[in-house]
Amino acid sequence: MTLIARNARIASRALAAAPASQRSAALQALADSLRDREHEILAANAIDMDAAKADGLEPHLLARLKLTSSKIAGLREGLGQLLEQADPVGSHLRKTQLDDGLVLTQVTSPLGVLLVIFESRPDAVIQIGGLALRTGNGLILKGGREAKHSNAILVDCLRCALDAANLPHDGVCGVEGREAVHELLDCDEDIDLVIPRGSAELVRTIQSSSRIPVMGHADGICHLYIDREADPSMATRIAIDGKCDYPAACNATESMLVHRDFLDRLRPLGAALIDAGVTLKACPEAARHLDHCEPAEDADGATEYGNLTLSVRVVGSLEEAIDRIHSHGSGHTESIVTDNAETAASFLASVDSASVFHNASTRFADGYRYGLGAEVGISTGRIHARGPVGADGLLTTRWLLQGQGQIAADYSGDDARSYQHRSLPLEPKKT
C-alpha cells in the first residue's frame, strides 16, 4: 500500500505539471471508453448484481448498485460538463509586484493525492475520477465489496484514459479491503486528503484513525428555529420540506426550536407535520401545544434520525436558540424563520455552522443547489473547505516568484531598496 501511495504521488506530479489540454484529452478518452466498453461494464455489473441478490442485499441498495445504459449516458454527460469547464489548475489568485522586475503570483495547484472511500454506488468511480482528472489530482479509490467487479472495470477505464493521454496510469488506483484502507491511512507523506463518503460511523472511524486531513461530515443535525415573529404558513412549509423532502439526507431538519411566544400558533404547524407523517418528540412545554407527540428524551435534539422523526423544543429567546444549536448541533446547516430583519441578521452573524439560512429550508445546503457544479462532499470541518465543497476543495495554491537576479540582502541595511507590494491585475491564464 505504501508503494501504491508513493506511485500515486509520483504520477500526481505529472498530472499537475501537464498542460490542461492533456488532462482534457484524458477526460475525453474516459468518456469515449464508457461508450466503447459499455457492454463490458454492464456485464461486470451483472456479476455484482447476481451476487448481491444472492446475498439478500436490500432493494434500495440494489438500485444504487445497478448500472444501466442511461446511468452510463448520465456519467458521460457529467464528463462532458467537466470538459466544457475552464481548467481550474494554474489560475492566478493574486499577483503582486514586489519590486521592479520581481513579480509574485499565487496560483492554484492540485492538492496532490486523494484517498476516496465510498460505498455501493459504482457510478462514484467515474464522478470522482473525472473530478480528479480535471483538477490534476492523484486518486486512490476504495469502493464497497459488493461493487467489486463494477468498480474494477471502471477504474480500468480511468487508467486506460490516462494512458491514452500519455499520462502515468498510476495517477488512479483502486484498492480493496479494510486492511488496505488501514495501511493507506498511515501514508500521510503521500496522501494529502481523505474523503469518506458513507455512514457517520465510517467517517468517525477514519477521522479518529488517521493524521491525514479528512474532508466530510459525520453528522448532519440541522436545526430550524421558529422565531416569535415567524410567519406561521412559511414556517409550516419550511418545516415540512426540511423534514420530509428527503429524510435520509444530511441536510434534513432534525430539530425544531420554537420561541415561547410562537406557541399559540404551534398547534396547526404541528398538525401539518403529523399529517405529513412526521413523529414529533417534544419537550413538555411544546407538548401542551401539539395534538400528538412523544416525549423527548435526553438524546433527542442531538440525534440524526434520518427518518420522519423531528425533535421539538421551546426556547425563551434567540440567544437560547443559538446556544442550543451550538451545544447540540453538528455545525452543518441551521435556518431561522422570522419576519424581523434584525433578528435574522443576528442569527446569520452568530450561528457558527457551515451554512446558515433565513426563511429557507435546510435542504438547500448542497453543492449542486449552491451552483458549485460537481459536489465533492459537505464539510463540517473549519479547515480548508467548509459546507458544500466543489472542485475548488481539491485545489491548493503555490507561490511563484519571477525575478531578474534579486537577492534579499538588497532590501536591508544601508541603501536598502523598498518593497513596492503593488497589486497587479489578474490576467486569464494561458492554457
Add this chain to the structure above:
Amino acid sequence: MTLIARNARIASRALAAAPASQRSAALQALADSLRDREHEILAANAIDMDAAKADGLEPHLLARLKLTSSKIAGLREGLGQLLEQADPVGSHLRKTQLDDGLVLTQVTSPLGVLLVIFESRPDAVIQIGGLALRTGNGLILKGGREAKHSNAILVDCLRCALDAANLPHDGVCGVEGREAVHELLDCDEDIDLVIPRGSAELVRTIQSSSRIPVMGHADGICHLYIDREADPSMATRIAIDGKCDYPAACNATESMLVHRDFLDRLRPLGAALIDAGVTLKACPEAARHLDHCEPAEDADGATEYGNLTLSVRVVGSLEEAIDRIHSHGSGHTESIVTDNAETAASFLASVDSASVFHNASTRFADGYRYGLGAEVGISTGRIHARGPVGADGLLTTRWLLQGQGQIAADYSGDDARSYQHRSLPLEPKKT
C-alpha cells in the same frame, strides 16, 4: 485544560459575532495598555531575564527574551497597523442568486480557536494576540518557561483589553507546561488549529501527536538549481544570498544542484561561496570543479544545516533536478537560475513546493516580503494554507442563504422551478 478549551470556544463565538468596531476597540485598548503598563511589563521581564542569566541562557536567546521600551513601541505600531486594516471578518467571497429572492453569500469567518505554541520571544504574545483579535479568533497561548512572567503580564493585557471592549476575556488564555499542551492537543472538539512556532522537533512532535490540524513546517530544505543556461554572476549572487543572508532561517538555501554543463563555470562560483565563509559538501563530480570542499555524505542534500554549510550536487538534466527536489526537499521553497524562459516555465510548472522561484533568492519566501502584512507562519502542508500565511490563514468561510420561504420541493418534480445560479457583484461589506 478541557474547560479552558471549551471556554475559549464559547468566547470565540462572541468574538466572531461582534461587530468589527468592538474588535477594534479591544485592539485599541491593548495598544493603550502597553503604553500604560510599560513599567509593569518591563519589571516582569526583568525577573525572567535575571533567572535566565542565572540559568546561563545563551546570549542570542537572552536578546530574544529581553523586552525594551523600543520593542514595546514596535508592538504598539504593529497594533496600529492592524487597526488601520479593513476588518477581515464577514467579507463577501461569492454571491449567487439561486432564484428570485433566494441569495447565497459566502462570507469569511474566524476559524474558531487557535492553539499557538512558541518559544522564548514574549513579543509573540502581542503579535499573535493582536492578529487573533483582528480576525475574531479565540486563542490559547503556550510560551516558553523562561518567559513565564513576561508572558503572564502580556496575556493579562490581552484579557483586560477584551474586558474593556465588553468581549469575554476567555477569548485569550495563557497556559504553562508540557502537560497542558498534551491535554490541549486532545481537545479536537474545541481547538481548530495548532500553530507551533519553534524547532523542527517541536513541530514534528505536535504533528505526530494530535488530530487537530497543524499549520507550519518542520523542515526548510530549500534547493537552488543552477541550470546549464544560468548566468554565472547572477547564480553567484543568488547562491551567496540564499546561504549567507540569514543561515538559520527556514528559507535559507541548503542544497545547490548544478547542471553538468555548468561545471566549467562552477569554480569561481564555489570560490565566492568559500570566500563568504561557506563550507561546501560536494558530490565527487562537483568536487573536481571546486577549490575546497568536503565530501558529501548520504544525509547531505536532505539536511537543514541552519549554518554556513551547503550541499552541492551535479545533475544531468532539469528533470533530474526536479526529481531530486521531490525526493530530498521539504516542499518549502526552491529556485532556478536560468536565462532560458522555457526551462524556467517548466521548473515553475513542475516543482511541487509551496514557493517556486526563477532568478531570485530563496530568502524571499516570507509573509512580509510577499506583502501579506503580519505573518502567521510558513506552511509546507497543502491543506488550508500553503507557503507564507497571513491573516487569511486564520479565516474560514460560512454560507449564508437569505430567502423568502423557498423550499427544496419547489425545485423538483412536475412544474419544478429552475435554479438561476446568477453571480451577483460583490459589495463591500457593511461594518
